[in-house]
Amino acid sequence: MPTNRQILLDNRPDGEATTSNFKLVTTDTPALQDGQVLVRHHYLSLDPYMRGRMNESKSYAQPQPLGEVMIGGTVGEVVESRHPKFKPGDQVVGMGGWQEYSVVDGNAPGLLRKVDTTHVPLSYYLGAVGMPGVTAWYGLTQIIAAKEGDTVVVSAATGAVGSAYAALAKARGCRAVGIAGGPAKCKYAVEELGFDACIDYREHPDVKTMAKALKEACPNGIDGYFENVGGYILDAVLLRTNAFARVAVCGMIAGYDGAPLPLQNPALILVNRLKIEGFIVSEHMELWPQALQELGTLVAQGKLKPRETIAQGIESAPEAFLGLLKGKNFGKQLVELI
């Protein structure tokens, strides 16, 4: 059996996460039992939600156990199978974790899904046509309920979620406005992703200047906001919401390190009759087929051209992950493992 390199969570962060929270180990992949499948991972997905799992504290999900392989989405190829549904060469998406190989129970529903790479590159099943894409779809269609003419805003605009959000919003006749860090990302958001405008938060580092920038970018106010970040950007967005605006809360990166991150003016919820709703996309699996179909079509039509930042080798995953949390990636952050 092949040798497998794995990244474990070794200890929990005290404040900011560091590479010393992780540990690289080498093991042998075990011999397969009946019904099991051995998958060689081509790509590992790195996502902000993983930071939440590193904490001990109560969250919507179980904390990542210490001494175990870090959780994570993967795409790869079946290299050995003792399950009739899978054969070597099948391309699959799953939750293989931060490692080069995984052994999967082929009978467990939803653990391993075969994908078609005729029109959609394999890695996209971790991004635009995967969990992040469905996340954008759910927030925009189920919570924001975007309709033609709405102005809809998203933070972390050039990430995997933001990229899909722009394409989905434009397909619905919305004005799509992004928020991203730095002129290169903002240029890319408008020129490649189709945003009507993009605000550089580094140029607007406080509520007042951000609210002013939002006023210029959203002359008709804000009808929907997809929250990936939290903190002062949310405060500024709320100041510009129209009556009956909807806010989909998907991530609050800025708060994962444990620093308090209050919402400064919740009275705006009443004043503007806002709806603010949190969600976790994995709790709405019944909607994934519909979402994935639309996202796959947008990719095939060239209307969704996501960018990827690809780190090489499993050993680079911790550093790449910490960079993601600081916004150093440009587009979907992946680790290539082959």
Add this chain to the structure above:
Amino acid sequence: MPTNRQILLDNRPDGEATTSNFKLVTTDTPALQDGQVLVRHHYLSLDPYMRGRMNESKSYAQPQPLGEVMIGGTVGEVVESRHPKFKPGDQVVGMGGWQEYSVVDGNAPGLLRKVDTTHVPLSYYLGAVGMPGVTAWYGLTQIIAAKEGDTVVVSAATGAVGSAYAALAKARGCRAVGIAGGPAKCKYAVEELGFDACIDYREHPDVKTMAKALKEACPNGIDGYFENVGGYILDAVLLRTNAFARVAVCGMIAGYDGAPLPLQNPALILVNRLKIEGFIVSEHMELWPQALQELGTLVAQGKLKPRETIAQGIESAPEAFLGLLKGKNFGKQLVELI
């Protein structure tokens, strides 16, 4: 024509509202023109929303203009009519303002509504079977969407909204938990209004002790919360919410004076997948008939027995209003004008 005593907004509060913001004047009621109705007010309703109107700042409603009669709901009797639909002796509910008489355009839809006092006392049309009752109904049924077995909490539990909330929640098979100030109010909430438990916020003046009290009063967690207050009580409630809990935001009294009132931990919106929604009941007039019918029936059946605090004479309105903002009232705050 009779002499009319009126309370005007004389100047805007700088921080806390005071009696010096108001001014009592005496005028003559004008002669009626065709289509007009003269109403003698029996009761004036005092409500927290009025504090918001006293500010200059942008809100969901126009600010109360300076030098004009304060806005307010009234019930009374038609004393003179030049409109075929109304005749002297009709009992009516309207928005007559802080004054003893009002002249109303009988043709304007919704301005004046005749009511039946066979089973429901006239003053109740300002409370349990009026705007506050419908407010409770809307929050509980349209936003919280309370269902049997849910634990639903309300702040300002013995006020007009809270009283109706308890009866409506019990009618739906919920566990109803109130939050009120002082042992007398809490005793009344449980013994008279039907709450299953009531927490005295004076005994629990911070997030930590309030969260502990909520844990005891809500052993199965909180599924719905009706927000009348804001501040640390909301923070504590959010800590005890179950997954997919709903928060109806109707008032944030603590914030009206302009003091910042941040929400300490908005990340809970994501962690517990909460829905938080603000509303103004006057924007949902299409649902009032349905709500008023249920509320009137609960009163007639003796299942909703609201308490009233009644100040005497229009000149007492400013003092009574400031007391309401400080929670000095016990049940619906009215001013009797006859």
